[in-house]
Amino acid sequence: MKPARTTSTTPAQGDGPVPGLSPWRFVMAFGVVSLLMDFVYEGARSVTGPLLAHLGASAAVVGVVTGAGEAASLGLRLASGPLTDRSRRFWTWTIAGYVLTAASVPVLGLTGVLWVASALVIAERVGKAVRSPAKDTLLSHATAVTGRGRGFAVHEAMDQIGALLGPLTVAGILALTGDDYAPAFGVLALPGAAAIALLFWLRARVPEPIAYETAMGAAAPGNPAPVESQETKLPRDFWVYAAFTAATLTGFATFGVLSYHLVTRDLMPTAMVPVLYAAAMAADAVAALATGWLYDRFGAQVLVVLPLLSAAVPALAFTDTVWVAVVGALVWGAAVGVQESTLRATVADLVPTGRRATAYGIFAGIMGATALAGGALTGALYDVSIPALITAVAGIQAAALVLLWITRTVRSTHQD
Secondary structure, eight states: OOOOOOOOOOOOTTSSSOOSSOHHHHHHHHHHHHHHHHHHHHHHHTTHHHHHHHTTOOHHHHHHHHHHHHHHHHHTHHHHHHHHHHHOOHHHHHHHHHHHHHHHHHHHTTOOOHHHHHHHHHHHHHHHHHHHHHHHHHHHHHHHHHOHHHHHHHHHHHHHHHHHHHHHHHHHHHHHHTTOOHHHHHTTHHHHHHHHHHHHHHHHHOSOTHHHHTSTTOSOTTSOOOSOOOOSSOOHHHHHHHHHHHHHHHTOOOHHHHHHHHHHTTSSOGGGHHHHHHHHHHHHHHHHHHHHHHHHHHOGGGGGHHHHHHHHHHHHHTSSOHHHHHHHHHHHHHHHHHHHTHHHHHHHHHSOGGGHHHHHHHHHHHHHHHHHHHHHHHHHHHHHOHHHHHHHHHHHHHHHHHHHHHHHHHHHHHHO
């Protein structure tokens, strides 16, 4: 599944309003929005495990809540994706989702009740479900010109600047306030408000990002035609690829369970957990940039690294040796970087524009179901037997490698 190269062009007459920003500037501006919002929700997520534990949650509860949050984030896109394609209101869905997240996070630090905190953790993820298919579709139009792998990778890397700053800010405030989470979560309201303001400005400058992709010559020979598709079914290649993704995420632990292990085993004080999370986000950015560049050069075969990283996470992160557990958290971050960039870029290359939000919604729904399974499985097995957890995840990732090989075979046969 090697994508064709693309180059920047000027929109042709009759293809809609000419964008007020170049494709790369659009990607970068959207990256700043994501940077600010990652400051908000990654700052919160960096201490979700310790927060829930502080409120009385067990490892299994942390695994279920964080897994359910990911399931909400991904599974609800089964509805938001097709609805976005039908309405064609990509900016409306994007803005609404960001507003929901920005409003949910500051309140999380004020509650002292476990079920309320759990509901707010899931609500924050619902905001991501609302916006993501629309946002990814908007980005896919610009990356048709910049290169899928590079465009999504740069956007993801900018995400991680916020994902570094947010946890570090939370860590600094917690170091001063101890177990008082309210100030740490309250300060996250500021970058959230800035992100919403910038998003409205970006919509005013580029009201119709599809003009990037429909520009004359935007697609090099061999690319899928960048036009609205009349097909009602998604390509077979997409479904085989989704099966591989489902397998590799089924055995993937959440950071909530990782941080629970670090705190309850007295390997790391709570205030240091966000610092580790920030380091994991740095690994995320590096992995996204590396695999994004390799994807544009060699195609989806670079995804072989994802099952290998996922299998290594529990073997490293759930030890009682601090430096090994830290390495495991960094490997976790690298795996997330591949998931958030190259996995998404591949979807855009498999599906035409008219069905792309639907494809992103269905793809995320599959990811959500397997994220819930992964969170519950790793949390439950952690309570029973860590060696059993390591063995089970290794077996699941071996199956994912087989599915990736099948995906490449089906794609090659289809192209022949």
